[in-house]
Amino acid sequence: GAGAVGIGRLSGFCNTADRGQILLNPSFWGTQLVNPGTGASEYRLATFLLQAAAAGAIFLVLTFLFFWRRGGHRRKPGDIFWLFCLYYGASQAVLDSTRYDSLYFRSNGFVSVVQIACIGAIVLSLAVFFIRYRRANGWLPGGMAVLFSSAVLLAGGGWMEYYVQRHGN
Numbered sequence: 001g002a003g004a005v006g007i008g009r010l011s012g013f014c015n016t017a018d019r020g021q022i023l024l025n026p027s028f029w030g031t032q033l034v035n036p037g038t039g040a041s042e043y044r045l046a047t048f049l050l051q052a053a054a055a056g057a058i059f060l061v062l063t064f065l066f067f068w069r070r071g072g073h074r075r076k077p078g079d080i081f082w083l084f085c086l087y088y089g090a091s092q093a094v095l096d097s098t099r100y101d102s103l104y105f106r107s108n109g110f111v112s113v114v115q116i117a118c119i120g121a122i123v124l125s126l127a128v129f130f131i132r133y134r135r136a137n138g139w140l141p142g143g144m145a146v147l148f149s150s151a152v153l154l155a156g157g158g159w160m161e162y163y164v165q166r167h168g169n
Helices: 002-010 047-067 079-098 113-137 141-167
Strands: 030-034 041-045
Touching (some): 002 047, 002 079
């Protein structure tokens, strides 16, 4: 899935389908596009290129983990899928905020539908890994520390998204 998403995102990273924000200071990640509505030249963040790079990196990591066996230890069924949900959800929750055409709920104007779905995938995969860890090792402080720090990081990311969308000009 990650490889297919990476290749699919490459199909539109340098044309008007790339829905990145306008850049005032073009950099390595910016592409010059002609706005079809106004005919003016604009520099836009290459969001699809960043998403393709993230999906490609996730594909490489998961492929390595799929073939890597350490000391005869076998993974539980579904581990690679849950890692994909965790990694891809985290990358897309961040990168979707750089798009200007995101789909938003009517109840708010700053958290997109994709971000909500990605956060749901992250929380669900963390819950599955935590339950598996607790069943195998009991209530050790390490599992609670990872779960608590993940919740703090998710809350911090949500606050930063809110702050940038409401106060970032």
